[in-house]
Amino acid sequence: MSANxxxxxxxxxxxxxxxxCWSNRKDFFCQPKQxxxxxxxxxxxxxxxxxxxxxxxVPKSRPRETKxxxxxxxxxxxxxDINMMRQQMVEIGLAFFLHHNGSYLDIHHVYCNCYIFLLLxxxxxxVLKNIADVIGQSNRTLLEDLxxxxxxxxxxxxxxxxxxxxxxxxxxxxxxxxxxxxxxxEIEVTTKLLEDNADIQEDPLYYQYEQLGCKLVPVEVSSxxxxxxxxxxxxxHAKTHSGYAVDIVQVFRASRNGETxxxxxxxxxxxxxxxxxxxxxxNWAGILSQGSGSHEVQxxxxxxxxxxxxxxxxxxxxxxxxxxDRLPSGKLSTKAVGAMAPDFKEAQILEDxxxxxLGNPKERPKHEGNLLHNEYIVYNVEQIRMRYVIQVEFNxxx
Numbered sequence: 001m002s003a004n005x006x007x008x009x010x011x012x013x014x015x016x017x018x019x020x021c022w023s024n025r026k027d028f029f030c031q032p033k034q035x036x037x038x039x040x041x042x043x044x045x046x047x048x049x050x051x052x053x054x055x056x057x058v059p060k061s062r063p064r065e066t067k068x069x070x071x072x073x074x075x076x077x078x079x080x081d082i083n084m085m086r087q088q089m090v091e092i093g094l095a096f097f098l099h100h101n102g103s104y105l106d107i108h109h110v111y112c113n114c115y116i117f118l119l120l121x122x123x124x125x126x127v128l129k130n131i132a133d134v135i136g137q138s139n140r141t142l143l144e145d146l147x148x149x150x151x152x153x154x155x156x157x158x159x160x161x162x163x164x165x166x167x168x169x170x171x172x173x174x175x176x177x178x179x180x181x182x183x184x185x186e187i188e189v190t191t192k193l194l195e196d197n198a199d200i201q202e203d204p205l206y207y208q209y210e211q212l213g214c215k216l217v218p219v220e221v222s223s224x225x226x227x228x229x230x231x232x233x234x235x236x237h238a239k240t241h242s243g244y245a246v247d248i249v250q251v252f253r254a255s256r257n258g259e260t261x262x263x264x265x266x267x268x269x270x271x272x273x274x275x276x277x278x279x280x281x282x283n284w285a286g287i288l289s290q291g292s293g294s295h296e297v298q299x300x301x302x303x304x305x306x307x308x309x310x311x312x313x314x315x316x317x318x319x320x321x322x323x324x325d326r327l328p329s330g331k332l333s334t335k336a337v338g339a340m341a342p343d344f345k346e347a348q349i350l351e352d353x354x355x356x357x358l359g360n361p362k363e364r365p366k367h368e369g370n371l372l373h374n375e376y377i378v379y380n381v382e383q384i385r386m387r388y389v390i391q392v393e394f395n396x397x398x
């Protein structure tokens with residue numbers, strides 16, 4: 001068979017399997033019940049570059065001493081633990097770093113091709129957006145097709161379970177998948193931070209700390225600052241989240257490089273609040289170096305991030321809305337109004353005017369929405385400034 005014949009046969013087979021022309025693959029559109037096309041990138045030797053690279057599992061040797069204070073050193077060790085990231089990826093069912101025989105790839109091997117990986121993440125987001133647009137239409141066939149598209153670009157390990165059991169057909173399922181894709185993006189950032197020469201440094205922990213570009217200062221347990229944070233956490237622990245207690249292990253003041261200057265334009269805004277943000281352990285190196293997203297707390301040992309947020313004039317909503325980011329003119333943020341909210345009469349105002357809503361929760365009279373608690377969303381990262389990092393432990397009742 002000549003080269004031209006082989007090319008023609010491949011293009012015929014490609015169309016047969018995908019119902020898309022190879023020549024138009026840049027505008028590929030997934031057809032129902034057909035194969036999807038995933039881009040690959042190959043180096044000049046014809047080898048898949050996604051399995052090249054130097055392992056970054058852990059530094060080959062750790063110094064007996066580090067310049068960092070003990071609490072900070074422990075924190076850096078925890079958030080930069082590649083083995084922890086691998087375990088959490090297994091726990092959420094992702095198959096990104098499994099060989100066909102079930103053995104593990106180094107996470108670095110999976111993410112070293114940044115362009116292809118980010119392309120897949122964006123495709124995953126696009127599919128989830130399409131699911132969000134139709135999830136209330138009771139079109140089971142369409143949801144099955146879109147779910148299949150999502151699992152094609154974001155592979156999962158379902159074992160021997162049936163695919164029909166994993167159709168993304170409810171808002172809670174959709175939310176979990178969005179958070180999963182966000183977690184993948186944060187791990188990609190983390191691995192890029194860790195891959196550069198950490199193992200050859202005299203003080204790898206200090207090197208990784210410097211790479212984060214975020215100054216951390218431990219807060220004394222006996223201080224009023226610590227007490228304020230402790231009260232805020234205890235008072236806003238919802239009664240619906242029963243069966244466990246949350247205990248503070250360590251509090252750090254946090255200051256990311258350039259963030260104070262960036263936030264300065266909002267420093268005189270009246271509606272500035274200290275609001276909670278929680279995240280998987282896998283996300284923390286990425287969050288400290290690049291900023292925060294929106295994630296739920298999922299781990300026995302995890303971190304909370306009280307953010308200083310300039311809310312300004314808020315667009316208030318009573319129910320979930322996938323177009324909430326399209327703010328009306330003059331609005332700077334979205335407030336999802338819940339049935340329960342902290343008593344603002346008990347709020348504490350800090351020296352710089354930041355409002356800490358640490359009051360005990362009160363039920364809102366005649367609430368017409370379907371949300372239980374208030375949620376705040378800003379779409380401009382310049383409205384956010386990191387203030388604290390809090391390490392906590394979840395103690396579950398047995």
